[in-house]
Structure formats: C-alpha cells, structure tokens
Amino acid sequence: xxxxxxxxxxxxxxxxxxxxxxxxxxxxxxxxxxxxxxxxxxxxxxxxxxxxxxxxxxxxxxxxxxxxxxxxxxxxxxxxxxxxxxxxxxxxxxxxxxxxxxxxxxxxxxxxxxxxxxxxxxxxxxxxxxxxxxx
Amino acid sequence: xxxxxxxxxxxxxxxxxxxxxxxxxxxxxxxxxxxxxxxxxxxxxxxxxxxxxxxxxxxxxxxxxxxxxxxxxxxxxxxxxxxxxxxxxxxxxxxxxxxxxxxxxxxxxxxxxxxxxxxxxxxxxxxxxxxxxxxxxxxxxxxxxxxxxxxxxxxxxxxxxxxxxxxxxxxxxxxxxxxxxxxxxxxxxxxxxxxxxxxxxxxxxxxxxxxxxxxxxxxxxxxxxxxxxxxxxxxxxxxxxxxxxxxxxxxxxxxxxxxxxxxxxxxxxxxxxxxxxxxxxxxxxxxxxxxxxxxxxxxxxxxxxxxxxxxxxxxxxxxxxxxxxxxxxxxxxxxxxxxxxxxxxxxxxxxxxxxxxxxxxxxxxxxxxxxxxxxx
Numbered sequence: 001x002x003x004x005x006x007x008x009x010x011x012x013x014x015x016x017x018x019x020x021x022x023x024x025x026x027x028x029x030x031x032x033x034x035x036x037x038x039x040x041x042x043x044x045x046x047x048x049x050x051x052x053x054x055x056x057x058x059x060x061x062x063x064x065x066x067x068x069x070x071x072x073x074x075x076x077x078x079x080x081x082x083x084x085x086x087x088x089x090x091x092x093x094x095x096x097x098x099x100x101x102x103x104x105x106x107x108x109x110x111x112x113x114x115x116x117x118x119x120x121x122x123x124x125x126x127x128x129x130x131x132x133x134x135x
Numbered sequence: 136x137x138x139x140x141x142x143x144x145x146x147x148x149x150x151x152x153x154x155x156x157x158x159x160x161x162x163x164x165x166x167x168x169x170x171x172x173x174x175x176x177x178x179x180x181x182x183x184x185x186x187x188x189x190x191x192x193x194x195x196x197x198x199x200x201x202x203x204x205x206x207x208x209x210x211x212x213x214x215x216x217x218x219x220x221x222x223x224x225x226x227x228x229x230x231x232x233x234x235x236x237x238x239x240x241x242x243x244x245x246x247x248x249x250x251x252x253x254x255x256x257x258x259x260x261x262x263x264x265x266x267x268x269x270x271x272x273x274x275x276x277x278x279x280x281x282x283x284x285x286x287x288x289x290x291x292x293x294x295x296x297x298x299x300x301x302x303x304x305x306x307x308x309x310x311x312x313x314x315x316x317x318x319x320x321x322x323x324x325x326x327x328x329x330x331x332x333x334x335x336x337x338x339x340x341x342x343x344x345x346x347x348x349x350x351x352x353x354x355x356x357x358x359x360x361x362x363x364x365x366x367x368x369x370x371x372x373x374x375x376x377x378x379x380x381x382x383x384x385x386x387x388x389x390x391x392x393x394x395x396x397x398x399x400x401x402x403x404x405x406x407x408x409x410x411x412x413x414x415x416x417x418x419x420x421x422x423x424x425x426x427x428x429x430x431x432x433x434x435x436x437x438x439x440x441x442x443x444x445x446x447x448x449x450x451x452x453x454x455x456x457x458x459x460x461x462x463x464x465x466x467x468x469x470x471x472x473x474x475x476x477x478x479x480x481x482x483x484x485x486x487x488x489x490x491x492x493x494x495x496x497x498x499x500x501x502x503x504x505x506x507x508x509x510x511x
Binding site (some may be wrong): 111112 | 257258261262263265269280281323326327373377
C-alpha cells in the first residue's frame with residue numbers, strides 16, 4: 001500500500017479559502033447554516049438542507065469515520081504512477097458532513113464505520129488537503 | 136457497433152437514421168423531428184446532421200443530454216411532441232466514436248482526471264479519485280457495506296448477461312464467462328473488477344417515434360410506448376446521504392409504471408442500463424423487483440439470464456454487447472418487442488421495462504414498451 005502523495009497542485013478560490021487554511025493548522029472546518037442550523041461541507045456554496053447561503057464556519061471535533069472507499073491498483077492519473085496501490089474514499093465527520101479524502105490505511109484494515117483521524121497532506125503548491133489514517 | 140474504426144460519430148448517426156427509416160418503411164423526408172444524443176468520445180456530432188440527411192425543414196431539432204438517461208428521456212419527449220402535434224415522425228439517435236485503433240478503452244474515455252484541480256475538485260483529484268469507475272466503486276462499496284452485497288453477486292449479473300451475449304450476433308464479447316472468470320479479472324477500482332464494467336464502443340443507433348395510427352401502417356410491427364418517467368437526483372454529501380443506496384430510479388420507475396397502469400410484478404422482461412453490474416442491482420431494488428438491499432441475493436440464482444425467471448439485458452447489455460448509452464437497452468427492448476431477437480428471443484414479452492442512468496447515478500429515465508398492433 002502506498003502512502004506517498006502525488007505531485008498535484010490544488011488551486012483555491014476565495015469562498016473555500018478558510019477550509020484549506022484551517023486544514024493547514026490541522027483543523028477541519030464545516031459550515032453551519034444560520035437559517036436552519038444544519039451542517040454542510042465546505043464543498044458546497046449553499047446549505048444542503050434549505051439552500052441558504054448564510055453559512056458560518058464551524059470547527060469540527062476531528063472525530064470521523066470511514067463511509068466508503070476504493071482501492072486503486074492501476075492509477076488513471078499520471079501523478080499516481082508508482083503510488084499504487086492506494087486508497088481513496090469518503091469520510092464522515094461526527095458533525096455529519098462528508099469529505100472526499102485520500103485514505104492512508106492498509107487494504108485489509110478498511111471497514112465501514114472505521115474511526116479515522118486527519119493526517120496532514122500537502123499539495124505540491126503548499127495547499128493542505130484532507131487525508132485520513134487510523135484514529 | 137463495437138470496434139469499428141475509421142468512421143466518425145456523424146458517419147454512424149447518418150447511417151443509423153437512414154437504416155432506421157428504411158427499416159420502418161418511411162422516406163427520410165417523412166422525418167420532421169431530430170433528437171440527437173452524443174457521447175463524450177467524439178464531439179463532432181451535432182444538428183448539422185440534418186444537412187447530411189437532406190432534412191432541410193424540421194419541426195423539432197435538439198441535442199439532448201441527460202447522459203446515460205438520455206434515450207429514455209428522449210422517448211418521453213418524443214412521445215409528448217407527437218401527442219401534442221408538434222411533430223409527426225421523430226428520429227431519436229445516439230452515436231459516438233470514442234475508440235481509436237491502438238488506444239485502450241480506458242485511454243479513450245479517461246476524461247475525469249483532466250478536470251482543473253481547483254478547490255474540492257482538486258481535493259478529489261489529489262486524493263486519487265480520477266475516473267468515473269472509481270466513483271461507481273465508492274457507490275458499490277457503500278452498497279456492500281450497508282447490505283452485505285458481495286462481488287460474486289455483482290459477478291452473477293455479468294455472467295447472466297454474457298450468456299445472453301453468446302446468442303447475439305452483434306455482441307462484442309461472446310466467449311462464455313464463469314463466475315470464476317469474473318473474480319479472476321483484474322480490479323479496475325476495487326470492488327469493481329474489469330468484468331463489472333461496460334465496454335467502450337463505436338457506433339450508432341436510431342429509433343423512429345411516430346403516432347400509433349401512423350405506425351400501424353408501416354412496414355414493421357410497431358412498439359407502443361406505454362409509460363415513461365425521469366428523475367434527476369443528487370444525494371446530499373453528509374450523514375443523511377443516499378449515495379450508493381438509492382437512485383432516481385425509484386421515482387422514475389414508479390412514474391412510468393403508474394402511467395402504463397401496471398406494477399413491477401407485471402413486467403415480463405427488463406432492459407436495464409448497465410454501466411456497471413452494480414447499477415443493475417440497485418436499479419432492480421429501486422424499481423421494486425426486490426426489497427432494498429436484497430438486490431445482490433436476488434440476482435445470485437441467475438434469474439436474469441437465459442431461461443431465468445426475469446430475463447434482463449437480453450442482448451448482453453453494455454457489459455457484453457455494445458456501449459451505446461441508453462440506446463443499448465432501448466434498442467434491445469424494441470428488438471424483443473418485435474420478436475426479432477432470433478436465438479435470444481424471449482417468449483413472454485408483453486411488458487418491457489427499460490432504464491437509463493446517467494452521471495454518477497444522478498440521472499434516471501424509464502420507458503415501458505409493449506408490442507403494438509399492426510394492420511399489415
């Protein structure tokens with residue numbers, strides 16, 4: 001299993017800049033809707049429940065579990081050549097929102113609901129992005 | 136269809152419409168509507184096709200794109216347009232030419248990794264989620280996590296469909312397949328093996344839609360459109376998500392069944408969109424052929440295959456015959472309804488349910504067909 005990171009730069013736009021900045025400090029942010037109170041991932045500009053864009057950043061506790069995953073033996077993106085097999089998947093924060101993430105866990109250990117913890121990953125231009133290992 | 140090289144999507148489309156018109160016994164000039172679906176391989180196909188066909192005046196002409204759901208979606212639109220009198224004879228078609236000689240199917244279709252790595256798209260790419268198959272793998276794995284569905288159960292879908300493909304002279308893959316062959320095929324994106332994945336094909340299909348009155352007098356036995364429905368559903372991305380668990384098939388199927396005035400139990404044969412084996416399993420559940428979560432067990436006795444209780448994807452589907460998006464299941468339904476299935480013809484075919492699925496389980500269309508009355 002490869003835990004190496006690919007050589008990919010991630011460009012960040014203003015709306016989601018707080019998420020990536022916090023991640024660089026080891027903090028996961030999600031958005032709380034001021035209108036209905038529900039939680040939504042930073043991936044979306046509007047509340048997934050009511051559609052409001054009046055969202056406020058909130059720090060996640062860091063507790064998270066594995067929802068689903070795929071193990072890739074043959075990469076389709078050239079930046080992953082030599083990095084296979086690797087795991088990518090969806091992680092669920094205790095507060096509800098999901099994150100797409102690189103999963104730094106061996107194939108045999110993967111299980112639904114497995115507790116996972118943030119491990120820093122950094123893109124080639126310095127942008128922090130979510131990778132999770134065993135909790 | 137299949138590994139046919141040296142022809143463009145427009146070439147295939149031109150050929151398909153001409154052949155469909157000849158088959159129906161109409162002149163090209165009888166066509167007054169053109170609905171075009173193009174794949175993502177060869178973007179050259181567009182409404183200029185009308186010039187090649189010599190159709191200088193059309194009442195209806197549009198490109199329609201609901202991805203893999205397009206064929207079923209088109210059948211609904213075409214039916215409505217004819218019913219309302221906006222057009223009398225509509226050619227619906229799909230054509231694409233993604234395959235290039237010497238390139239692998241993956242190279243022909245691997246677009247997702249080319250998205251600009253900005254914001255969460257960047258996170259997804261840097262995390263290694265760089266193909267459509269990987270996203271379907273996430274969906275299939277969630278189904279397995281939640282319901283205990285197994286790779287062998289997915290494999291049984293592939294095996295049943297290959298058995299149908301053996302009887303289809305146009306199918307690309309006709310060599311017999313065992314469940315062990317499926318299990319031994321390489322993992323493209325775990326849990327999906329190579330034999331869980333559809334083919335990539337060059338080719339074209341055209342379907343002519345007209346009024347029941349007109350169809351009765353034409354050369355072929357007509358096929359009646361009894362019902363249709365579409366639903367476009369994007370699940371939330373958080374703990375309440377139905378990703379991988381339920382799709383728009385549930386509502387689209389119910390709408391089409393209700394319009395036709397029948398229930399799932401009345402359906403004789405199914406032509407289901409099969410980009411992956413998993414897609415067939417979740418569609419069977421959403422349509423109500425079995426309980427939610429029991430799709431894997433439902434298919435595991437081979438009931439989808441030749442001689443089975445629920446004949447499904449009787450031409451081999453996109454897994455084994457040809458990848459023409461929703462026009463693969465739609466065209467096979469028409470072949471079966473007309474009784475033109477040859478060695479693979481299913482006897483009981485009064486009600487045929489057709490599905491289309493597009494995006495990452497985001498778009499769904501359903502069509503219900505029945506053999507129509509002919510005066511000839």
